[in-house]
Amino acid sequence: MNSLKAHCLEHGGKFTRQSGILLGRTRDYWLIFETFHPLPVGYVSRCAQIGRSWGMHRHVDCQQMRELPYYSLVLITDGEGVFYDGSFDRLIPVQAGDLLCLFPGRPHAYAPVKGTSWDEINFEFSGVVFDSWVGAGLLDPSEPVRKLVPDGERALIAEWLKKFHAVAFTLADRKMAEPALADAGRLIALISELCETWQSGNCDADVEWANTAKQQLMKLSAGKKADFAVLAREFGVGEQAYRKKFKRLCGVSPSAFRSRQQIEMACYELISTHKPIKEIGYDLGFGSDYYFSKRFKQVTGVSPGEYRRQAHS
Structure with missing residues (x-):
């Protein structure tokens, strides 16, 4: 058969x-x-x-x-x-x-x-x-x-x-x-x-640059605002060149990468804690409850409250 x-x-x-x-x-x-x-x-x-x-x-x-x-x-x-x-x-x-x-x-x-x-x-x-x-x-x-x-x-x-x-x-x-x-x-x-x-044959300078840039963003504390001009200087380039190279090599802009990282942290907090949604957004560096909810829905497709309800249902 x-x-x-x-x-x-x-x-x-x-x-x-x-x-x-x-x-x-x-x-x-x-x-x-x-x-x-x-x-x-x-x-x-x-x-x-x-x-x-x-x-x-x-x-x-x-x-x-x-x-x-x-x-x-x-x-x-x-x-x-x-x-x-x-x-x-x-x-x-x-x-x-x-x-x-x-x-x-x-x-x-x-x-x-x-x-x-x-x-x-x-x-x-x-x-x-x-x-x-x-x-x-x-x-x-x-x-x-x-x-x-x-x-x-x-x-x-x-x-x-x-x-x-x-x-x-x-x-x-x-x-x-x-x-x-x-x-x-x-x-x-x-x-x-x-x-x-696996073994990769493509570990060239671009891949190493991209991995370093992403690790740089991931090391930032959850609520700290990313200063891309400062981050760019660590690579010896201007902010605009940094943003363009990051997006070309990583597939997303550094702002989007950082935002997704923060939303992932928010998902964890919503599932594993009973902290108020407003407090979670504030701790992650979002300036207002409205902006946090708007950005969260853009990434996940649902509001923070609905996400928490689905996770606990």
Whole structure:
């Protein structure tokens, strides 16, 4: 019996055999989990495993870039191809054992070698808890392709697939397509393990600059206002040059990065304490309750009060 179909029968989800872009060829598509009920703090929205995938052949052939409104991780378990990085206008080779890291609003396209297919498993996810990982370790827009298993060793790829399955099977077993905070926690644990193990060939001066700049912001106390002119001088550049370079390398402006960091701290305070919302906003450096609530809703999609109610319901 087909292995994906067997997994589907054992764990749940939906299996289909699809025809499409490659004439006379089919792909096996196991939709493991899908939900349309977001959690503001962070959630897994979709997970699928595909056998004989043709990827984005049509996009690659027409040289069209795609942009997603969410994050996605794509582990290639068999085959080879290419990844087009629209943000940096570069073409990156892809092989079995590579992980494609896709970011909201970042143009890209990818596909196996023309006339062939590859096998993959993918997770789609969103939320402020994942926003905080942008640029740190795994979630770095300047490195969309990670060499998880540099030599493509089959045994190591199989081990990583088991780890992806450990997260995916829990989702597949869910009788109701409702996200849970524990799902995001399991994915974060997987991301952490990924960060600890891979070897990157792109640790150049730009990546080092971006990591230093982000660490610089993360070391600021929660309620301290960031003085970007002072921070820029530490790099020997003017404030405008600092802001432009930060956004180019990190995918977001330094102001947005700092704001997301503060909102993540607010999320933690709202869940773990009974402090008044106004006090939380003040402690994190927001000048007024109105501005705190407005910025919080811009990032999470709900007000601080609604976020606290959802978390405790």
